[in-house]
């Protein structure tokens with residue numbers, strides 16, 4: 001439920017040195033009669049998170065404006081082209097699969113098998129797991145995956161790591177325990193053979209977490225291993241988008257939302273927020289010289305964008321958000 005909350009910065013007793021957002025239901029009642037005036041929600045960012053929020057807010061009857069800064073001429077040169085973003089859609093992406101059904105579009109390929117090649121040639125072949133008899137996890141993933149060149153001893157050296165994968169329950173304690181070391185150290189501590197690491201896991205991690213193992217957190221690595229190895233056998237299956245996500249999914253999706261009253265404004269890079277002094281709530285979203293009034297704001301941007309806005313803008317300097325110390329904070333859904 002991203003939609004029906006008013007954002008109020010406040011001090012939290014749980015994180016005494018920190019910041020949290022109190023959420024208030026926006027639907028108001030006066031003398032028992034529902035206030036029919038539509039509440040305005042400004043969504044900042046039109047990636048998956050922003051469009052997803054806008055989609056549900058529109059359906060719930062809010063007046064939604066999406067501000068997208070990516071086409072700002074100044075930042076255009078810094079833009080990552082659309083086609084380097086999300087292209088693979090894994091089996092558990094139920095929301096996205098039901099969305100494309102709702103939009104009545106067919107952007108995806110069929111379920112696809114995959115393979116991994118090292119400099120020496122074909123290393124690993126992954127089947128379409130949902131087509132095979134389901135075995136208890138992680139047996140299905142381990143049994144059906146074909147290692148073409150890697151000797152059995154090297155493969156067996158991965159088994160001790162499974163204990164850490166099971167131990168990693170995604171809690172704050174687990175993150176604190178494993179986040180302080182890198183994936184490289186994790187693999188070394190759990191006795192991975194050099195070959196298994198170099199030819200299989202390090203390249204796979206670069207696909208999953210977009211960085212080599214010595215730059216990845218061990219906690220993030222265990223999280224992804226849990227996700228693709230332990231959770232469910234068929235979670236590793238995926239489809240591809242048959243073109244850019246922007247053309248194949250976002251454009252028809254935005255047209256659908258426009259037809260339901262959602263407004264999309266491009267070249268609107270959010271730079272600041274103004275607060276209502278009485279309520280302490282955000283009342284306006286600032287994009288350079290323009291301001292947009294809002295009853296609620298959804299910030300569907302990355303954490304560094306949030307930090308930059310807060311760091312650079314005087315109206316927000318009082319917040320002093322210690323982001324690294326807020327455990328499990330899913331800011332997109334909180335704000």
Ligand SMILES: Cc1cc2nc3c(=O)[nH]c(=O)nc-3n(C[C@H](O)[C@H](O)[C@H](O)COP(=O)(O)OP(=O)(O)OC[C@H]3O[C@@H](n4cnc5c(N)ncnc54)[C@H](O)[C@@H]3O)c2cc1C
Pocket residue numbers: 044045046047048049050067068069070071084085086087088089090268269270271300301302305
């Ligand atoms: C190379 C690459 C490959 C990937 N491949 C996959 C994959 O195969 N499968 C998968 O599931 N995921 C993949 N991902 C991850 C996936 O792309 C992201 O998880 C997803 O795009 C995140 O969506 P988002 O809406 O949270 O953020 P974003 O897509 O980053 O959207 C944020 C939006 O906010 C806008 N914005 C930023 N600052 C402001 C501001 N101040 N004012 C207004 N607007 C602003 C940005 O322009 C942007 O449009 C990949 C990522 C990369 C980089």
